[in-house]
Amino acid sequence: MRITIFGTGYVGLVTGACLSDVGHNVLCMDVDEAKVARLLDGDMPIFEPGLEHLVKRNVANGRLRFTTDTASAVAFGTLQFIAVGTPPDEDGSADLQYVLAVARAIGEHMNDYKVIVDKSTVPVGTANNVHETIRQVLAKRGCDLDFNVCSNPEFLKEGAAIEDFTYGARIIVGTESERAKELMRECYAPYNRHHEKLMFMDVRSAELTKYAANAMLATKISFMNEIANLAERLGADIEAVRHGIGSDPRIGYHFIYPGCGYGGSCFPKDVQALTRTAQQVGYEAELLASVEAVNQRQKGTLFNKLAQALNRDLTGKTIALWGLSFKPNTDDMRDAPSRDLMESLWTAGAKVRAYDPEAMNECRRIYGDRDDLILVKSREDAVRGADALVICTEWKVFRSVDFYWLKQQLAIPVVVDGRNLYEPYDVKQAGLLYFAVGRADSLQKPGKN
Numbered sequence: 327m328r329i330t331i332f333g334t335g336y337v338g339l340v341t342g343a344c345l346s347d348v349g350h351n352v353l354c355m356d357v358d359e360a361k362v363a364r365l366l367d368g369d370m371p372i373f374e375p376g377l378e379h380l381v382k383r384n385v386a387n388g389r390l391r392f393t394t395d396t397a398s399a400v401a402f403g404t405l406q407f408i409a410v411g412t413p414p415d416e417d418g419s420a421d422l423q424y425v426l427a428v429a430r431a432i433g434e435h436m437n438d439y440k441v442i443v444d445k446s447t448v449p450v451g452t453a454n455n456v457h458e459t460i461r462q463v464l465a466k467r468g469c470d471l472d473f474n475v476c477s478n479p480e481f482l483k484e485g486a487a488i489e490d491f492t493y494g495a496r497i498i499v500g501t502e503s504e505r506a507k508e509l510m511r512e513c514y515a516p517y518n519r520h521h522e523k524l525m526f527m528d529v530r531s532a533e534l535t536k537y538a539a540n541a542m543l544a545t546k547i548s549f550m551n552e553i554a555n556l557a558e559r560l561g562a563d564i565e566a567v568r569h570g571i572g573s574d575p576r577i578g579y580h581f582i583y584p585g586c587g588y589g590g591s592c593f594p595k596d597v598q599a600l601t602r603t604a605q606q607v608g609y610e611a612e613l614l615a616s617v618e619a620v621n622q623r624q625k626g627t628l629f630n631k632l633a634q635a636l637n638r639d640l641t642g643k644t645i646a647l648w649g650l651s652f653k654p655n656t657d658d659m660r661d662a663p664s665r666d667l668m669e670s671l672w673t674a675g676a677k678v679r680a681y682d683p684e685a686m687n688e689c690r691r692i693y694g695d696r697d698d699l700i701l702v703k704s705r706e707d708a709v710r711g712a713d714a715l716v717i718c719t720e721w722k723v724f725r726s727v728d729f730y731w732l733k734q735q736l737a738i739p740v741v742v743d744g745r746n747l748y749e750p751y752d753v754k755q756a757g758l759l760y761f762a763v764g765r766a767d768s769l770q771k772p773g774k775n
């Protein structure tokens with residue numbers, strides 16, 4: 327099949343690479359010439375395990391190509407995927423200008439039947455909006471061409487995007503047209519061999535499914551963070567509580583890890599956008615607003631715990647930071663808890679000595695050169711001469727630590743762990759003060775007292 331993908335960001339690039347790898351002919355279009363030039367050189371604009379290999383392999387065999395030329399991109403595919411960004415507006419609603427610009431371009435250049443596929447996460451009603459935009463452009467051109475608009479939301483986790491695309495639990499397609507349905511079935515047939523993963527539904531339900539999935543997962547996390555905060559105050563251990571409730575299959579073990587708040591390109595943006603959509607139709611989504619508020623508060627707990635442990639005396643202190651990305655296996659720092667922490671530390675007059683296995687360049691890009699940010703090459707280097715340590719991301723490399731060694735590195739023996747990586751008892755044995763999430767300070771490991 328011939329497939330065009332607009333946007334070579336995270337979603338567009340993964341979709342293009344995966345679809346070409348199963349035999350489709352894919353043309354990826356992006357307005358950013360420098361990015362396309364880099365991609366043609368095999369240089370990935372993002373870090374995602376397995377992506378570079380997939381892109382290079384399919385560029386080499388000629389099934390994956392890149393262009394900046396809109397007219398040829400529209401002419402190429404019967405399926406036209408829109409995978410451009412939908413950044414939040416100032417009020418939290420999704421900004422559709424890039425999606426609608428692609429819709430206009432398709433309307434201007436199309437000369438035969440097309441299926442336009444909304445892959446970007448877009449508010450309910452956007453497919454309708456895209457349809458209307460294309461119809462108006464065609465009407466201006468005096469063309470009477472047939473086309474359909476589908477919603478096909480992605481469920482890709484950063485760091486596992488290729489696996490999620492290939493082995494995802496379901497493929498949601500919203501369409502009311504039989505012709506589009508058959509083409510979408512053909513597109514996803516390689517992923518649908520062993521059991522039926524395709525779920526066809528009406529367009530609006532498909533659009534809402536994406537938001538509902540992310541809002542549900544964000545709700546689980548905020549719920550656990552709330553219970554963790556309670557556990558701290560009640561003298562309970564959230565890790566025991568997590569096991570206790572996760573064993574109930576109605577609750578399950580997934581996405582109930584307490585931490586320093588969710589970040590990334592999806593949860594914060596999508597929860598806000600859904601709250602905003604609700605307002606627009608006259609509904610106050612109180613639960614969603616609380617999910618967001620709890621998350622904001624949770625991101626602030628790292629700084630608050632540290633400030634409290636250091637008697638609010640942060641001026642001139644150097645704080646070691648392990649982990650900058652919003653989660654492991656990505657260099658993405660969008661809405662990462664590390665950013666809230668660093669910014670609060672700088673305001674309080676402290677310096678940051680940070681290490682992350684992948685996100686150092688991204689951090690440099692965001693914050694530039696500044697005296698109060700020192701980016702170092704290893705976790706060991708980060709703690710050398712630092713006053714205290716904060717852990718923001720659960721990268722594997724932070725999991726096993728000699729706590730006696732760590733105690734010697736830190737001027738003040740304080741470790742704030744936003745990811746519950748260690749047994750409190752083990753850390754404290756080495757003489758460190760350990761502040762994790764939802765693990766009451768007084769807890770001792772059973773059997774070791």
Ligand code: UDX
Nearest residue numbers: 480481482483484581582583585588589590592652653
């Ligand atoms: C998410 C969805 O999982 C994916 O289906 C959707 O398409 C895009 O958004 P992603 O943002 O890549 O994917 O990351 P994910 O692994 O879901 O984690 C999101 C955030 O939640 C991270 O900051 C993570 O640290 C946090 N999290 C996750 C927790 O704090 N606790 C958990 O139990 C799980």
